[in-house]
Amino acid sequence: MRITFDIAALKRTRWYEYGLRFLFGGAITAATGILAKHYGPVFGGLFLAFPAIFPASATLIEKHETQKKQRAGISDRTRGRKAAALDARGAAMGSLGLACFALTVWKLLGSWNAALCLFTALAIWLAVSVLIWRASRIRLGKSR
Amino acid sequence: MQLIFRFAAGGLIVSLFAVAGDILKPKSFAGLFGAAPSVALATLGLTIFADGKAYAALEARSMIAGAIAFLLYAGACARVMAKHEVRAGLATIAALALWLGCAVGSWLIFLR
Numbered sequence: 244m245r246i247t248f249d250i251a252a253l254k255r256t257r258w259y260e261y262g263l264r265f266l267f268g269g270a271i272t273a274a275t276g277i278l279a280k281h282y283g284p285v286f287g288g289l290f291l292a293f294p295a296i297f298p299a300s301a302t303l304i305e306k307h308e309t310q311k312k313q314r315a316g317i318s319d320r321t322r323g324r325k326a327a328a329l330d331a332r333g334a335a336m337g338s339l340g341l342a343c344f345a346l347t348v349w350k351l352l353g354s355w356n357a358a359l360c361l362f363t364a365l366a367i368w369l370a371v372s373v374l375i376w377r378a379s380r381i382r383l384g385k386s387r
Numbered sequence: 388m389q390l391i392f393r394f395a396a397g398g399l400i401v402s403l404f405a406v407a408g409d410i411l412k413p414k415s416f417a418g419l420f421g422a423a424p425s426v427a428l429a430t431l432g433l434t435i436f437a438d439g440k441a442y443a444a445l446e447a448r449s450m451i452a453g454a455i456a457f458l459l460y461a462g463a464c465a466r467v468m469a470k471h472e473v474r475a476g477l478a479t480i481a482a483l484a485l486w487l488g489c490a491v492g493s494w495l496i497f498l499r
Contacts (some may be wrong), residue, residue, distance in 0.1 A: 247412045256409060264405045265398035272397020272429045273390050279434070284442050285498050288449025289490040290431035291427040292457050295404055298479035300421055301464070305475035306412070324468050326414050327475035331465035333418015338457040344424045348431060352444045354415045359427060372419040379415075 255307050264296050271295040292341055299336060301327040336379060340372030389437065397429040422457055448496055456489035 271293055279287025309323035315357075347364035408420035427450060434443040460482050467478045 246416055250410055250412050252409045255408070261402060261406075265402045265479075267399030267496060268401025268405075268425065268429075269394035272401070272426050273394045273425060275430050276390065276393045276433070279446060284434075284438075284445040285449050286414075286494055288399035288446030289453040289456075289494055291424075291430055291450040292453030292490075293426060294421070294457055294479075294483065294486060295426050296401055296461055297421045297461070297464075298476060298483070300405060300408060301479045302474075302476040302492050319433040320474075321472075324472070324475060327479075328465045328468035329414040330408075330421060330480070331461050331468060332419040333480055335418075335461035335465060336415075337419035337422030338454050338461055340419070341422050341424055341427075341457060342454035343477050344427065345447045345454055347426075348447035349444050349451070352440050352447065355444075357432075357440060361431060365424065365428065368424055372422070376416055376419060 252307075255310075256303065260299075260303055264299055265298050266293075267299055292338070294334075297331075301330055304330050308382070333376065336375045337368075337372045339375055340368040343371045344368035388444040389433070393429065393433055396433065397426060400429045401425040422454075422461065449494065453490050456486045456493065459489050460486040496497060 271290065272295075275287055275290040275293070278290055305320075305323035305327040307323075308326040309320050312319060312322050342366045344367060347367050348360060351360045351363065404420050404423040407423075408417045411417040411420065429446075429460040431443050434446060450474050464479050464487055466481070467473055468475055482486065
């Protein structure tokens with residue numbers, strides 16, 4: 244299965260949709276800082292893996308897929324919902340990579356250069372996520 | 388001032404990962420970016436600078452529990468949207484209670 248880029252997707256997203264995601268992302272990052280200050284880093288750290296923009300992204304995917312179908316004269320919402328479900332399935336796989344990111348930072352930050360540690364953890368998140376995704380495709384024998 | 392900086396850095400990094408998710412295909416692959424460590428990158432970078440590495444490492448340890456809660460959350464969202472006629476917005480927002488329950492539950496049982 245080839246991974247491709249659909250640059251036209253950027254045009255389908257409205258400016259306020261980008262703005263909303265910026266607001267959600269900024270708000271949860273600021274809130275995480277406030278929670279850590281009030282309740283300590285052990286509690287605040289939980290929110291580093293909060294699904295900050297996932298609801299907004301899933302809603303947009305459903306909306307865009309449904310609109311695409313409507314333009315083709317099909318008024319079925321099922322396709323949009325299924326596309327959002329596929330996105331959620333990918334996010335579930337990515338969350339295992341997210342746990343590996345956190346484990347890497349926890350174990351290495353004390354002894355490594357901070358920037359190098361965060362960069363390594365990011366590379367591990369991507370590698371683990373992609374490997375799990377590839378493995379799931381092979382297991383299911385899917386081509387789509 | 389630090390709060391404004393956190394807001395701006397978080398908004399920017401989260402938006403960048405969201406755009407990556409928008410333009411990538413297939414959808415299940417793009418979904419990986421829904422679980423990108425965007426909030427963590429913004430927060431940990433600033434926390435290391437302001438509070439030190441030991442404080443940030445403690446946050447990262449708790450983040451493992453948050454990520455496992457994310458796995459259950461996203462799995463539940465995928466199942467509900469695939470099997471039932473529930474709108475994505477409703478399913479993903481209602482399921483945030485599951486994430487919160489799992490994350491806070493693991494904090495109460497294992498981390499506190």
